[in-house]
Amino acid sequence: MTGEAATRMTLMSKKGQIKLASDGVSLLEGKREALLKELIDRAKLLRSLRNELHTRGRRSVLALALARATGGTPAVRSLAVAGRRQLNLHVESERVWGMDLGKIQATNIVRVPIERGVGLVDMPSHALEAAESAESMVEQLVQCAPLERNLQILGEEVKKTNRRINALNEYLLPKLRGEVNLIKRVLEEREREDTFRLKKIKQKKNQAAQAAAAAG
Amino acid sequence: MASSAAAFVNARVRGMKSSLLGRNDLEALLDSGRLDQIGETLLKSPYDVELAEALSRYQGAEAIEDAVSRNLVNTFGRLKAMCRQEMAALAEIFIGRWDLIAVKALLRNRHHGLDAETGASSLVPSASMSQAVQKELAAQDTMEALVRGLAAWNSALCRGLVEALPAYQETKNLRTLEDALDRSYFVSNLVRLGSYRSDDAKFIQEILRAEIDRINLRRLFEPRPAGVSAEDVVRELLPRGAISEQVLREIAAAGTPERAAEVVARTPYGDMAGALANFAQTGRFSSLERQFELKFIERLRRAVQRQNIGLASLLRYAWLKYNEVTNLRIIAHGLAAHLPKARLEQELLYV
Numbered sequence: 001m002t003g004e005a006a007t008r009m010t011l012m013s014k015k016g017q018i019k020l021a022s023d024g025v026s027l028l029e030g031k032r033e034a035l036l037k038e039l040i041d042r043a044k045l046l047r048s049l050r051n052e053l054h055t056r057g058r059r060s061v062l063a064l065a066l067a068r069a070t071g072g073t074p075a076v077r078s079l080a081v082a083g084r085r086q087l088n089l090h091v092e093s094e095r096v097w098g099m100d101l102g103k104i105q106a107t108n109i110v111r112v113p114i115e116r117g118v119g120l121v122d123m124p125s126h127a128l129e130a131a132e133s134a135e136s137m138v139e140q141l142v143q144c145a146p147l148e149r150n151l152q153i154l155g156e157e158v159k160k161t162n163r164r165i166n167a168l169n170e171y172l173l174p175k176l177r178g179e180v181n182l183i184k185r186v187l188e189e190r191e192r193e194d195t196f197r198l199k200k201i202k203q204k205k206n207q208a209a210q211a212a213a214a215a216g
Numbered sequence: 217m218a219s220s221a222a223a224f225v226n227a228r229v230r231g232m233k234s235s236l237l238g239r240n241d242l243e244a245l246l247d248s249g250r251l252d253q254i255g256e257t258l259l260k261s262p263y264d265v266e267l268a269e270a271l272s273r274y275q276g277a278e279a280i281e282d283a284v285s286r287n288l289v290n291t292f293g294r295l296k297a298m299c300r301q302e303m304a305a306l307a308e309i310f311i312g313r314w315d316l317i318a319v320k321a322l323l324r325n326r327h328h329g330l331d332a333e334t335g336a337s338s339l340v341p342s343a344s345m346s347q348a349v350q351k352e353l354a355a356q357d358t359m360e361a362l363v364r365g366l367a368a369w370n371s372a373l374c375r376g377l378v379e380a381l382p383a384y385q386e387t388k389n390l391r392t393l394e395d396a397l398d399r400s401y402f403v404s405n406l407v408r409l410g411s412y413r414s415d416d417a418k419f420i421q422e423i424l425r426a427e428i429d430r431i432n433l434r435r436l437f438e439p440r441p442a443g444v445s446a447e448d449v450v451r452e453l454l455p456r457g458a459i460s461e462q463v464l465r466e467i468a469a470a471g472t473p474e475r476a477a478e479v480v481a482r483t484p485y486g487d488m489a490g491a492l493a494n495f496a497q498t499g500r501f502s503s504l505e506r507q508f509e510l511k512f513i514e515r516l517r518r519a520v521q522r523q524n525i526g527l528a529s530l531l532r533y534a535w536l537k538y539n540e541v542t543n544l545r546i547i548a549h550g551l552a553a554h555l556p557k558a559r560l561e562q563e564l565l566y567v
Contacts, residue, residue, distance in 0.1 A: 065553040066502075066563060069545035071317075072285050073278070077338035078321035082390060084328055112441045118324075119394025121402075121431055121454065122316070125501035132499075 004179075006186035014183065018176045025168045031097060032161045038096060039154045046147045053140040060133040067130035079127045082118045083111075089142065099153055102146040109139040221300050222525045228298055229533045232291070235262050236536055239566045242543055246560060251276050251551050254544070263287045277552035281545050285341060288541045289314075292343030295534055302412060306420050306527050309405050311343055311534065312373050316401055318342035319366060319374065320394055322353050326362045327390045344370060359384065363393075372408070376400025399454060402428050406456045416527035419519050423531075426515065428457035430508045433485065436467045437476065437496045459483050473497065506565065513539075513567050539565055 004010050067076050090105040110132060113120060245254050258267045258280065267283035274282055292311045299307045318340040325335035332354040339350055349369055356362040363381050366374040380396030402424055409421045432453045440449065446468040453464055463483060470476035473496035477489035485492075488507055495504050516535055519528035543564050550560040 061553055062555055062559065065549040065555055066546065068281070069549040069563070070502075070542055072340065072545070073281055074285075074321065074338055074340045075317050078317070078324050078340060081321075081328055081330060081335065081338050082324040113438070114441055114444075117390050119320070119391050119398055120435065120452070121395045121398035123434075123501075124317075125505045129500055129502055 006183045006190075008187065011180060011183045011187065014176055014180045018173060018180065021168050021173050021176065025165055025173070028161050028165045028168070032158060032165065035097060035154055035158045035161060039151065039158060042147060042151055042154065046144065046151060049140065049144045049147065053137065053144050056133065056137040056140050060130070060137045063126070063130040063133040067124070067126040070126040071124045075124065076127050076130065079116075079118060079124065079131065083116050083131060085117075087138075091146075096154075097157065099157055101150040101153060104142050104146050106139065106142045109142065110135040222303065222527075225298050225303065226525050226529050229295075229530050232294075233533050233536065236540055237261065237544075242540075242547065242564065242566070245544075245547050246557060246564070249551060249557070251280070251548060254280055254548055254551075258283065258544075266290070277548040280548040284541045284544045288537060289341045289343045291537050292534065295530055296343065299530070302414060303416065303527055303530075306409075306412075306416050307530060308344075308372075309409070309420055310423070310527075310531055312370075312401060312405075314538075315342045315344050315370070315373060316397060318345055318350070319377075319397060322350070322362060322366070323359075323377075323390065323393050323397075325354060326356065326359050327393075359393075372404075373397075373401060375404065395452075398431075402431070402454055403456055415523060419523075419526075419528055419531075422458075423512070423515070425456065425458040426508075426512065428454045429459050429485065430505075432457055432459065432464055433467075433480070433488075433492060434495075434501055434504075436464065437473065437492045438501070439496065439499045459485075509565065536567060539567055 064076070087106060087109065092103045092105060093100040094103060095101075108115075113123060113128060116128070116131065241257070245257060248254075255267065255271070258264065263283050266287045267279065270279040270283040270286070273279070292314065296304065296307050296311060319342075321338055321340045325338060330338075332351060335354060339354060341347075342350070345353075353362060353365045353369070356365055360381060363374070363377045367378050374397065376396040376399055377393055379400075380392050383396075384390070384392045406421055406424050406428075409417050409424070412418075435449055435453060450465055450468045455461070457464075463479060466479045467476045470479055473493040476496070477493040480486065480489040480492055488504065488511075491504050491507060495501055513532075513535060516528060516532040519526075520532050522528070543566075546560060546563050550563075
């Protein structure tokens, strides 16, 4: 108790605070459960997407090695120069339990030969296949990246919720309950003192009455 | 006189051919699984000078690639230098095939506004273009200046670029220039070769026609983007191939890859019909390209048998050298990327 008067009003207020905190704990536990479900669902999706990303990555490394081998690294670099472009990524966000979770919409990452900006008459097939595999890997990466970031955000939020639940359960509620008990004890003590005082007064009154009766 | 010159070229080519690495050498390099083993082997081979130089700038697969690629360019330069008169002109046409990539690299750098220093790593070494010329061309600050410079360097190879320059300036589409360059190489050279009467010239014509067929078949069978009609594809095909225009139109008009393959079965490429239909579905041409390459090597082999003394042996050697360099690069990059040995074996071409 930090200088608060031990009154019935304070007791009622503290009890109100305990109810509020307990409701908060239930709410936070519900939130944590929902967040965990969301986290697990998204983690499962990410796992399958990441497996595909690894497959595409391996395919891309193989295709690039073969392209460098057959055409030479400068020729592959030259094709990369020709194929330079800016990717159009549309970033959207969705609100989940008050958090902004990102989503990337990308179109036309994997290009057809006609869109590569190079001549179609005599195309180096290995280099084009390497470009296609790399683009297909980037396409998967663009899908994985926001999901991975969202998992981090969700994980942070679960941790934060846990911390709040712990703070309420381990600190605030015991403290409030302690204060309520203390106020209750003080009030009981005060009640006992009042009763004792009343008894004393009554006793004194009786003694005074008896003395007056004896004198009169 | 001409035949004695050809005999001299043949003798030198035979000598150079004897120093090519054999199948056993390549298999031993692959089995060793070590990049340093490749380096050690190459330091005792005709690649020694280029590798020693490359090792001062790069290491591992990069050094090996740089060395073998430079050696290939130097070898092509030597082959061109040993030819005279008509043979020199014909060798120039054949080896010009590799110069196209060097020219395209310059065009791409200029198109994307890369300065000479930034774009240096994507410049492709060429047998005909010295490093000094390449640097000078790379330093040109407009596409027009570059095209004029390229035309001054090799007017026969780059004539198409000059013709396509106005269209490029209007559309700013690099494809216009690259297609014009390739088209000019294949078609204009065929026209040019019409003025020669020798067997060598006829053989080069045969090779160019086969290349045109390869390019046309690829265009016809590749998955067609939405909105592109058969007529659009036919319009962009190269003329003068061995397959007649009528047959090309039939292939383009065939509704399905299987129907198109049936038409191809009636051409000299009948053995590839199934593979072409498969390409139509997968869009992956590399395995098919390999079959074309094997067919090409077989054509060269037959030509060498036919002509005792002539250009065919030089062309065959050039192709064998290119194949050896490709094989070495496959082994080096494959080992560096830890690719499975079986996969590398699939890619190696032993001839």
